[in-house]
Amino acid sequence: MSTPASFPPRSLRPGLLLTLLAGAQFLVVLNTSIVNVALPAIGQDLELTPNGLAWIVTAYLIAFGALLPLGGRLTDLLGHRTAFLAGLLVFAVGSLAAGVSSGAGILIGARAVQGIGAALLSPASLAILLAHWDPGPGRGKALGIWGAASAAGGAAGVLLSGVLTSALGWWAIFAISALLTLPGLIATPLLLARSERKRTARLDVPGALIVTVGLTLLVYGLGAKDTTPLPDFVLPAAGMLLLSALMPIERRAKDPLLPPALLRTRSVATGNLLMLLLGAVWVATFFFLPLYQQKVLGYSPLEAGLTQLPLAAALMAASWAAGRLRGALLPGLIVLAAGLLWLARLPLDGAFLPDLLGPSVLIGAGLGLAFVPLTALGIERAEPRHAGIAGGLINTSRQVGGALGLAILTTLAAPVAAQATPALATLAYGYRRALVAAALIALLAAAGAGIHLLRGRNRATTSAPALPGSS
Template sequence: METFVQEQKQQRPGTTTLPWASLAALAAAQFTVMLATSIVNVALPQIRSGVGLSDSGTTWVVNAYGLAFGALLLAGGRAADLLGRRRVLLAGLGLFAAASAAAGLASTSSALIAARAVQGLGAAAVAPAALALTMDLFPPGPGRGRALGVWGAVSGAGGAAGVLLGGVLTQAWGWSWIFHTVAVGAAVVLAAVAAAVPSAPAADGGRFDLPGTAAVTLALTALVWGLTSARRSGWTDAQVLGAFALAAVLLAVFVLIERRHPNPLLPPRLFTAGARVVSGNVLMALLGSVWIALFFFLPLYQQQVLGSSPLITGLGQLPLAAANMLGSTLAPRVSGRIGSTATVTTALLTEAGGLLWLSRIGAHGSYPADVLGPSLLIGLSLSIAFVQLTALSVEGVPRADAGLAGGLVNTTRQVGGAIGLAVLATLAGSVTADAATRRPHLEALTAGYRTAFGVAAAVLAATALLALLLVRRGSPRTGPSGVGDAHPGPPAPATVHCPQPIAPHTEK
């Protein structure tokens, strides 16, 4: 640790705080928004009875957050670049904390769903700004690899911790304390960011691409709404097809706007920085399609089939979270020894193996026999893949677009997750409905969950094969920084590739 601190002091002489302290605050911000993605899953039955939700309303407690989060990430990233990353991060955390408190105080379904949507809006500002500030603090080199390891640990563990904390709080004090606790946590993180994270200058010149932002936000909203509605009304429903058609039209309009706007929301230079940005985002979307579904189906199996309480279900996520954090710590070292291509491919294949193991769950199984082993395997490999693909998605991006690149990789993960969850939930529901006509209820539910895990395993196996092509072709041979194909060797000096330090008094 002493060597690491000295290395980072050399990298950023203009800052008044050590980068590892700033990283702790930024990672906590990312952990908080990822926590809110899954923290309600275990408590949905209690929330439903508490505010009188219908079946569709219960779904929207989850979807309202994910919809606002995913649809507005690009806008949040661009705002961070233009207005100042620290300023946008603090504003996002404040909005997130206020919306979390409002959700905990909600007494009607409409108030709760609206608060969750505003929560997602705050998260869309927090996630890209925090990642961009991390890239500012840690230039390419060993320090960035370590920073992304920490980032991956808290990002991946956020989903598992959400299930754990949701179960503990729901059983101990009731569902409203889920949101009260998140609100307090966000307020603490806001104070930590204000104290530990130095200011970064906003991009010079340019103006916000409002037409492009509106077009892509409405397009993603229509797409995610159509996907989530398809779970309830079917893929051929007129409203679902209409939502997909609207999304396609709006995306075409967005492309036209971007080609003509002097300061586009998605500037071409973001993609001409190298094939790595495109490759990383494509692979992250596929990984996201499985990641979000995992934290949706696994707690359902534990509660509805194994009969676990919310508390026991939450505690059951501890091994997954621990393995996730271990994998994120190991990711830069593994990549430095065997290269990014081998690391990503091996991690994705290992996670596919864990999901294939989960596809053998039984209706009369147990947590130790059916869940524990695959959870450890999945947690370890998921975090390694996440760290590598996050690094790949921001490598080579101009500093002025770092917030936008962070928003893009979060967008692809969220939209990929929405698509994956919608498809897998529809498929699992169809299998369960068919099996229910000739098999007991628990066996029918298990058949649906097994199908979802099996298909997810196949998706990740195909993603691993795709990574062999994309990562090898798009990544340069670099030192062990967590990015690129590299052979073992001594770390590059901390003073190499060091951009200008962050100006500590640019923002208030």
């Protein structure tokens, strides 16, 4: 790994910087799941309806997913360090407000503020990583560690939610998030040189509005079925209609939010399309597996969280390994599909060791082996001036893919659950259908990855070498 000039001349500084970037991504993903086990306690204290509880989850996800492209563009315009620090500060304010909130409206608003901070943090951390690690094995290893931290955040959220809520109360899950921002706020000015602001560039306001409003309608519409008086298809359709108007506007913009040249880059387009599919599978797995464990097998929330540790450990280990391996993407997607098909057996009298451990490890390994190469694929050919928006775009694809996949797969499972008897067999059968469909999505992504690899081998290239795991 080369040591960029912006590092102070001490050998430990690159490692400390990578710890900072991985920690930021850990914090972002941690807060997608840290409220899950605490929701009943929050609902009881604040007298929330089920729809109100759902908003505590979706307020963060909608703000995060809808603002990621804008956060990526602001990273490029304001400078990486400035955007990273701003993201940490906004996230800390949102976390503190959530921890001391005394009403549902304040808590939901605070969660949205956390999402805004995350939409700056995640693309900024990727842009800094790209700026400080050159293409090749060094960057691949750094991305592997960054991806492993992302996987750790999802698992830690479930565990911390149960432990902190039981020991101290639900406010503690937000207090820990605020405390975790402090090391970053202190270390960032010490580890990063001030990045130059692009004074000649301007924010593409029409493009930012279209992307933000379009993604908000799409993500909210997909996750808010039966909670509005409108037919379920209206809000997603309105979001898609808005987003379809983006490219004609961007082609005429002086400083477009989503540069057409970036979207025409084959690796960027392919990486985002496949990440959309992987996001659908990822979210569906972590949605249906705990439901099966709790509703069919009778696990407590904490037991469900603990029994997902092997999946999380496999995901972290595979993410770390994927940064050091070449050709991990296609095998990872195939392993993921195999694990989902194995898990889809879902016996009514299932036990952890014979029925859940094996498929959980395969699913975790497949997700990790695919996630890091797909992240690399979506950002590695982007020009340095577009690093922030490329990082925001690949994260947006994962978030939107998750919302889209969850909407489709829950719809697929629900009618079966309404018709069959007895109740446990009904639920298990519905979950089976959803997991088989998720496996088919993983196989579709594998087919897309195979086509991309074949085209790449048949085309002579004079660009920089590919990252480990992306070929």
